[in-house]
Amino acid sequence: MKKTAAIIIILILTISFSAAAEELTAREILGKIDSVINAPKDRELKAKLILIDRQGNKKEREIVMIQKGEKRMIKFLSPASQRGIAFLNLPGNRIYLYLPAFRRVRRIASDIKNRKFAGTDFTYEDLGNLNYADEYDPVLEETTGEYFVLELKKKEEQKKEYSRLKIWVRRDNFYIKRAEYYDKNNRLRKTVEWKRIKKIGNYWVAGEIEAHDLKNDHRTKIILSEVKFDTGLKDALFTARYLKR
């Protein structure tokens, strides 16, 4: 109940504030972004991952993901050789991996979260629910007709692959449209583009996300095929036992 109330309040605030959007501070914008991303209570989605290398060779994977708060599980459906491989993310940076060929669940080191997930150009963390305000200090660079352009600097204590981000945020719904990732030498290393942004039920969602690693010239597309929100996922789904199913 509390969370629903919070969401309603946030929605009301969003609507009332958007009229006076120009006066928002960078930090306020970032807060709104986070609340839009984290608005659903839980979600369940199915997606296709398309990995494209330098030569244009494509690899396809299919995954399901369920998420509830900080708990998250990703399971591979295809290709056949990876079917059943699953990750479980629990609060406190506990990450478990299930390899079906060995029928064993193993805890894996948490620093995996800052690395590329399963050959994609997304980090393990990118796929989860981010909380930008906790991790970055924002500066509002520019406000255009459509977007707020923010520069996010990683907070000192945060361990990140990239030290600076530049994001384009839609002014109408606070959904991120584009992000650029810079390394500590200020070189652009990765871009992510959110496409086909639409509203499903009460929530905004991108139908396709494309990441481009500029160093390796490698791309990943995530194409959403199914998404459900607030279905009341049970906690039992986020256990080692269920990971194997």
Added chain:
Amino acid sequence: MIKSFTGFIIRHRVTVIIVMVLLSLFFGYQVTRVKLNADFSSYLQQNNPLVEQFNRIGKIFAGKSITMVLVESNDVFSADTLSLLKKLTAVYENVKGVSYVTSLINVLDFKRTGQGLEVGRLLRGGKIPDSPKALKRFRDYVMSNERYVGNLVSKDGKAAIIVLRLSAGASEIKVINKLQRITDKIAPSGDNISFGGMPSLMGAMTTLISENMRILVPIILIIIFLILFVSFRKPGGVLLPLTIVILATVFTMGLITLFGLTIDLITGLMPVILIALGSADGIHFMKRYYEIRKSLEKPNDAIKETMSEMWLPFVITTVTTMVGFSSLVISQFSVIKQFGLVTALGLFFALAVTFTLLPALLSFARNRTPGPGKAAVKNSNPFMERAGELIYKNRILVLIFAMVIIGISVAGIPMIVKDVDWSLCLQKGSKAHKAEMLLRKKFGGSVPIQVLVKGDIDDPVTLKIMRRVARYLNTVPLVSKSRSIADIISEMNYAMNGRYTVPETRDGVANLLFLMEGNSLLEQMVTSDGREALIQGRLATMATRPMVTAVEQINRYLGELPGTFVSFDLRNIPPVKREAFLRIRAQKITDSLQRTLKARNIKIDSSIIEKVVNAAVFRKKMQTGAYSELQGIIAGYLVSDESDIKIVSASGARELAGRIVKKFKKTRGISPEQIASIVKSEIPGTSDEDAAYLSGSLGQLISGTAGNIKVGAAFEGLKKILIPGLEENKDLVRDLKGDLWEMNENLMVINREAYLKISGGAGLEGTREVRIIMNQTGLAPVLNHMEAALAPSQIYSMLLALIVVILLLSLVQRSMVGGLISVIPISLTILVNFAVMGFSGIGLDSFTSMIASIAVGLGIDYAVHFTSRFRMELYSLKDERLALKKTMGTTGVAIIINALTVGLGFTVLLLAGGQHIRRFGGLTALTMFISALFTLTVLPALIIVFKPKYFKKAVKIKGDM
């Protein structure tokens, strides 16, 4: 005709001079844009199949050359050194042309931690441990891991390397220089950082040559200046030949740039050689010009006279020398080809300048009163005339002397060592040389050994064979650190399941590979389509002979491997035949153990190992205590979070586990179905689905645990026969246990023939055939091939040069005998050159092998000048003794000056950095002196004795004069 040409030149002398000045300016500008090339693979003949494969590997595995950056320190595991490594790793990663960087900082590491698995960089999070305790922990972890010791850090912990793979297509010398520059920026005092590996070696050598040239070119110019000054004591005699060589060199260098060619290790020598050679025409011209000038008033007449007399010898000597250099096109090294052709071109320029600029400049000389006609005779050197007299009298003795030399030389030739140590190209005591030696001693060397595997790389059968091959490679002398994706998979399997071996199933392989998805390490080992993979090791030598031995041993081994293997499930084999397969298995396990030990230089009698292995493989029951251990592990699993059915009570779990183990003991194994039925009877109400999940997991757990128990028991047996204390080497234990694990496997991989022999009439039914093609590739076999081709190709190019020269000279002298006689001094010289190499132990390498061809081209000049003058004198003096004396006194002197200039020119190379260039320079210089000596002694003796055709003509026209 030549007189009218010279007349034309003299009439238009101003135009000629202006054109020459303009050309010099144009080409001179080009010289400033000259580019260096040190990419070794481009030094090789590109259409050779081995080179093609080498280049292809470079493309498909993203990078063909490996460079190593060596960082020395009192303690690699100090915060300072680690920070330096970290900084260097980070900057190198961003250098264009570097495809992969591997160091202690970023190498992919798999760690087994209790219930956990860690896949990540060796230095987690890239954070350098900040406390002495944490540093020690890191040190202990790294130093206990064979994957890193001797690979990225030396055994004594005092040196670390950063391994860089250079992208195919990048200019290696540019990348190396860039790396050097950024390294200098990060560590300005950088005494402890040095570069190793073939690209660095080549880079260092090429840079060395271009630097050497800056010193050597002025030195050789000074030497030539001095010789000319002593010989002529006239400004014209000194300056004009010098101008010719400088112009010819500038033109050639300019043209190299204009053609888009580059200066490499060998072409870099061209300026010194061209300056030395190009001066010859000038010297002979000036010598004769000054002779003639004494009797003629006008310089223009003297020029025309000299030209008409000398043009033919000039053309012939230039053409023969060009032939000598051009014959190098037969070489397997494209750089030697280029060197030969470019130098030939330079010689052509020298001739062209001699024919145009020289007359144009000389024509500015003032008229003088001609001296008496006898002045020309006076010009002849009396000492040399006496020498001519002496030779004339003792001609038979001279020929006997020549025979003796032939005899001695022939004895020396078989002693020639065919060995090229590329590291000799580095100056002894230089930083690069030290780095190379250190890499050899502490890191297994810098030359990659590679085996290309074609087949289904995701197939466990292929991977198991690959591991076997990699381990064989490590037993080859001087080869170490051989690894492939199969070893990485084994390592991950160890981290995941505790056994250092390739999983038996495709799914197992695929699951483990999933952990590495997108990791660059994978790209260096397997192609993205999974059809090709690379096994890579290191070779601790750059010398051809041991390299050949290693390459050939590996080729033999690969040649004996069957192309098709048969794999099958042992459980499907009837017990009668199973035993025969188990015997093969025991033998294979023994071999693996033996190899694992041998790679670490531990020698143990095979038969002792075999006994232990046989006992383990044929053992029917586990030892007492093993069953209760198994029960405990199953019970532990049942109460864990991971258990497919939640069992809360510990006693219930023990009870269920007890029943399962009892069944397992009784039937010597247990199937998932049997487990499922026990589960359902023990926990009533269990759904079929839950029971299936649990029995599946337990089946894996039981086979894994029972397997570990069996391996443990076998290892205890092995420990008794091993040297005490050996079990403290954790990696060795891991490897030996991994080898022993094979006895638990259902998958059996065997030669097709061996299978058919045992299965008898049953054929291949129920088996799977797996095709695997393995070939050695990489730099080592390429070098091996090149060096094998060196001797034949050098003999061919020398013979080619000789034949062309004989034909040319026979034609000019209109006498086959004359042609043959003319090449005898140079043939003798080549013999002596080889004999010197044989007796002094100088190896035949790409540099020394060029000498013979060059010597033919150069040395023949003396014979040409000598014969030409002798014929002329014979026609005019009608007396062979007088003609000989006159020739010796005039052209003989010119030949000596010429030999001194060219010879001393090559001697300058003795000052060069690399030993190989010094040897080349020294030997070629020696060849020049010897060749001149033979031309002035053996050649006249031969001419007088054999009297070629022109003798008769000279006598015939005697009456007409």
